[in-house]
Amino acid sequence: MNEKKTFTFVFTGKHADEVASRFSGYFWDGGLDQYLEQEFLEQFGLDCDNFKQVDSNTVEVDTENAQV
Numbered sequence: 001m002n003e004k005k006t007f008t009f010v011f012t013g014k015h016a017d018e019v020a021s022r023f024s025g026y027f028w029d030g031g032l033d034q035y036l037e038q039e040f041l042e043q044f045g046l047d048c049d050n051f052k053q054v055d056s057n058t059v060e061v062d063t064e065n066a067q068v
Contacts, residue, residue: 007057013064019044044068 011020026040041047045067052060 005057008059010054010058010060011063012060013062013066015044015063015066015068018068019046019061019063019066 009020009023011017011023023040041050044063045065046061046063050062050065052062054060
């Protein structure tokens with residue numbers, strides 16, 4: 001049996017498109033082997049307080065106050 005587990009990042013707020021696009025590039029460039037907060041979020045002035053766990057498989061990132 002081929003089981004799958006999905007984990008979703010949802011970006012909200014006025015900078016959602018830009019931050020989501022940059023996150024996609026960060027992810028595919030191997031960034032997730034680093035610390036997400038230090039290596040990605042801080043460049044936008046965000047931290048873990050901007051994350052909200054929606055359910056066990058979904059994290060929402062509020063980009064409203066992101067510095068882009």
